[in-house]
Amino acid sequence: MLLVELNINGTTNYLSMDGQALIRYWDSKIVSFDSPQFSMEKKYGGFVKPVFGNISLFQDLFGNDWTPPTACQIAIRYNDNDAVTEESATTLFTGTAHLKKMDRTAIQYGLYTEVIGAGSTMPANTTYFDTPLKTVFSDAAVTLGLNLDTTLARSSNTEVDFMVTNEQELLSFLSDLSASISHLYYIYQGTLYLVDMFQDNGTTTITEFDYHPSIMEMEPSIIAAQTKQTGLLHSGLTYPYAKKTVVSLFVDEPPSVSLAVNHIWDTWNKPCYNLKMPFVYPLAVTPGMRIQFTDTSQIKDVSAYIRVRNISYNFDNEEIAIVGEGEITSG
């Protein structure tokens, strides 16, 4: 059950989707709640960014506070067991709800959480020569006021050779940089985690009781990159009919360029699952986690795994969608 505390002009209102009589009554004033998501910025890596979307509320909630206030403090909690008390619910989100849309049926607020890295930039003319990726992130973490965890970052062949031509927003720069060297990063409770796209950030195995019929997709691709030393370099010409994607790199030495392009192609061309699961919370899913499963609903059994890239929590249908690339084998 979803429990929402919304402060309207100094009064805390306790809200739920369908009315819950717990220690207090959580009134059924929520029309809908967009799925909170963690979404990787590029198909081959980058910032796994949290997006909390919107919450729509019935108009009568604001009957004594008309018109609806521009901004309200909000806390959103969830517990998958209706029988337990409200105190044991897990906090999903705390932040600000800002008035977004109003129509005859509902009031919609956009949800905004703490802003990390606001105003932090990568200055123009910053130059890196043979600088390990971890070092770039270490400097950036200091600027952002975050701790850094590079336990799962690659230790070799990640040297950056690059000069920043135009000033760039720091989180965005780090996203482009990490993706080009096949890493993702995410921020959780004051720590920035840098993870190699080919490493498992924890492992879990699920059974067929744990997921709904799901879809595997593949998208053939040719990856191309251009650098001063190598000129135009391709990976994936085995599939000449594939769509070509040009990526930006932050390396220049020919072996590093070749490795980076091949890694991106490897990631892009793996089977990708959109795994839909019943809502079980807290579900210990983190970006990069390896989820192993079997699928006996095919003509022959399939063993598969994915690494988590995108996570979407659908509270309206109590469903979690997890997207990630991986491998499938027979049996």
Place this chain on the structure above:
Amino acid sequence: MKVIYPDKVSGVTAANAEANYPDDNLLDNHPKKVWRSGVSKSSVTVSVNGGANAVAFAGIDAVSIALTVKNSSSTGILEAKTSYDLKGINTYYKFITDTYTLYNSFWIDYTYQSIAHNLVFEFDNISGGTAEAGVVRAGPARGFYEPGFDLTEGMKDYSIIKELNNGAFYIRKRDIVKTFAGSVELERDGDFYVFMRDVILQEGGRPLFWRITDYNNNDWTVFARADKTLKAKHNKRKYSSIDFSFIEVL
């Protein structure tokens, strides 16, 4: 078939109430949003304006209840105390209960009171339990003919049920409510327009207490709203047939 309309309740006062579940919760439209006494035995005084002869509760949790009709200052008794067993159906007392869902409803007819009066209820729950109720309404019971033999009763299930990969099902049990549908034939120059214009047109989709009766004198009390806009046929010289569809509210 009867409906309590218009509502004549002017206020409620409970002897006991938990801070988060005050007695004012009895006056909204949500049986799930209960008044909770916090004790097994408690009383509720429902103040009613003149012109009422029926009272109904939804979302009640008690094993028995007693009603005394008193004057508006509660100093004089207008109708002696009558006790009701809530554990079953007892039509002898013109008392209708439906205990088959979580949101139990019941209806009591009492002597018509033309002036303001108080309905004093004594709730009694099992030892260690807490007496509670969701909604109360009191007013005139407007009567209509019984529905025809096309009366149907059903359920609407708000649960989430979805297939898992191996063919099993994920089931998240949520509320299930009762539905009633049928038709009632009423004299056009009379009850037909009372039903259509004096009640439904005034209330629209807001819930009301309905007491639906079949030809065998079985009764169902339900706090329900019209599921869709009512439609009627003027298909007889003096009579018209109304198709109704009610859904219990939560």
